[in-house]
Amino acid sequence: MSKINNLNDIVKNGLCIGCGLCQSIAGEQHISINMSKKGRLEPKELKPLKKEIFEKIKKTCPGVIVEGLPEKEINKETKKDLIWGNYLSIFYAWSADKQIRYQSSTGGLLNGLSLFLLESKKINFISHTASIPDKPMRSQTKFSYNKNDLLNCDSRSRYGPSSPLDKFNNALNFKQPFAFVGKPCDISAIRQLSKIDDRVDKYCKYLLTLVCGGFAELTKSEDFLKSFDVNEQELKTFRYRGYGNPGKMYIQTKDGREHDREYNSFWGEESTWRVPFRCKICPDAIGESSDLAALDTWEGGSPKVEDEGFNAVIIRTERGRELVNAATKAGYIKIGKYLNIEDVNNFQPHQVNKKKAVYSRHQGLLKNNKPAPDTKRLRIKQISQLNSSDFNLEQENGISSRLKKI
Numbered sequence: 001m002s003k004i005n006n007l008n009d010i011v012k013n014g015l016c017i018g019c020g021l022c023q024s025i026a027g028e029q030h031i032s033i034n035m036s037k038k039g040r041l042e043p044k045e046l047k048p049l050k051k052e053i054f055e056k057i058k059k060t061c062p063g064v065i066v067e068g069l070p071e072k073e074i075n076k077e078t079k080k081d082l083i084w085g086n087y088l089s090i091f092y093a094w095s096a097d098k099q100i101r102y103q104s105s106t107g108g109l110l111n112g113l114s115l116f117l118l119e120s121k122k123i124n125f126i127s128h129t130a131s132i133p134d135k136p137m138r139s140q141t142k143f144s145y146n147k148n149d150l151l152n153c154d155s156r157s158r159y160g161p162s163s164p165l166d167k168f169n170n171a172l173n174f175k176q177p178f179a180f181v182g183k184p185c186d187i188s189a190i191r192q193l194s195k196i197d198d199r200v201d202k203y204c205k206y207l208l209t210l211v212c213g214g215f216a217e218l219t220k221s222e223d224f225l226k227s228f229d230v231n232e233q234e235l236k237t238f239r240y241r242g243y244g245n246p247g248k249m250y251i252q253t254k255d256g257r258e259h260d261r262e263y264n265s266f267w268g269e270e271s272t273w274r275v276p277f278r279c280k281i282c283p284d285a286i287g288e289s290s291d292l293a294a295l296d297t298w299e300g301g302s303p304k305v306e307d308e309g310f311n312a313v314i315i316r317t318e319r320g321r322e323l324v325n326a327a328t329k330a331g332y333i334k335i336g337k338y339l340n341i342e343d344v345n346n347f348q349p350h351q352v353n354k355k356k357a358v359y360s361r362h363q364g365l366l367k368n369n370k371p372a373p374d375t376k377r378l379r380i381k382q383i384s385q386l387n388s389s390d391f392n393l394e395q396e397n398g399i400s401s402r403l404k405k406i
Contacts, residue, residue: 004064004371006054007031011042013370014277014406015063018042020141020166021189022057033163039218040276041161060192062185063278068288068377070191073317081341082383083355085288088315090344092297092336093324094308105157105242107311109294109333110181110208113323114150116332117179123205124176129162130154136238137221141167143178159216159240165189172199179206183215184287185278191289206323209287211295211314211348214279224249224266228259245309246296263303277406281361281399283375286351291320301349312339312347359384360392364399 003009010016018041023031030047049057058064069086078086094107100115101108117123130142131154139162144150164182168190171178180190187207194200225232230253237252246263279285287293293314298304315321327333345352359380362372384392 004058007043007045007049007057009371010061010063012406014281014403015061015371015373016040016042017062017183017185017276017278018161018163019062019183019186019189020163021060021062021168021186021193023163023166024169025056025060026053033166035161035218039161039220039222039274041163056196059196060189062189062192063373064371065192065374065376066185066188066283066378067191067375068284068379069316070289071377073319075318082379082386083352084286084314084341084344085378086316088318088321089338090312090314090340091338092310093294093313093328093333094311094336096331096334100151101309102244103151103242104309105247106245106294106296107309109311109313110210111150112332113208113327114144114179114181115147116327116330117206117323118144118146118150120326120330122177123179124174125171125178126150126181127164127168127171127178128181129158129164131158131238135232136235137225137232138218139163141165143167143171154237154239157210157240157242160218160221161215168193172197172203175199175203177203177205179208180204181208183212184209184284184290184293185212185282187287187290188284206319207290208320209290209293211287211293211351212282212285213350214273214275214282214285217274217276220274224261225251228257230257230259244306246303246306277402280402281358281365281372282354283358283362283373283378283380285354286348287314288316288378291315291317292324295344295348297347299346301347310336312344314344355380356383356387356391357395360387360395361399363392364396365403367396368400368403370403 020033022043023033031043032046033041033043036042093109095101095112100111104111114126126144129139132138132140139158141164164186187209234253236254239250241247248260249266250260252258294311297310297312328335365372
């Protein structure tokens, strides 16, 4: 297997997800994050990295190592599922605020919880992803301190490239309690960083995520604009979804033109998403190391009709359970019936399939003399043993063709 000796080894082997933590660790004077021609955010060394800095990056990068829920977070009430990992409970939940629920993706659960954390003063700010005001198709890291900050920045689902951890060191340097909302790979990186930086557990009080289908390279969104003969510079508004569940993909230009497309017509077929290679080999798209993970609840995995928006939530830690209970008691969140693993399998069949495939995909990388992420407490080898040998071989061999597209 080829070894990872420098930052470019991570990028050229398709292991980079563009999270930005390497820049946060090394500093902007040493690493820049740039949009590639293929529509991916990728790091580039501006100055040679000291050995100890790169070692710190290797120990935290979600392209190098991904682990499940820390053992310290597991208690006697924790349930265990081979596919879905450790959890305390699963149930429907959504924002009690009708406007938040309507404008957000699905039921607005993560926005509702974030607002509760801010207004209850449990934290000082939320670190999350939002649109860039003058480039609304693109994303940036945002620190929100109040309701206006949080809800007026298009922070619902961002299906394009983002670097949610590029300012994480800044967040820690504030020395204030905060919550982080991001993808499962981002959460994994934070958990790894907590092993070598005591400030993480001291100041980052909550890790909230979503069950993630991957994100699309920017070229996917650019093609959406081209279909309406719109240039990115003309954009005033760009929404991937929301304003209903699932809501439409919607754009408005500065001169008032409006265009939209039904969710399923653009996002319904996952094979057309143009997700980065790292998403194809993701060992944890379900937020196993988070405090809680929100998910869509569409029967069979895709929406059939517009509805009010109902998230489900997988509670993974006692901290996550206490948060939802407190937010519900305070009137920020409403909860529905409790769910079982069979329900979640029905809502997220593609996640089940991905979890079954990922070990063989990693084996395919190794057989091609390519590095694969190191994993712990994610059970991917054990899960692969549920599969037929033909399925596993197909997944291994499929990596060879995917490697050509990195």
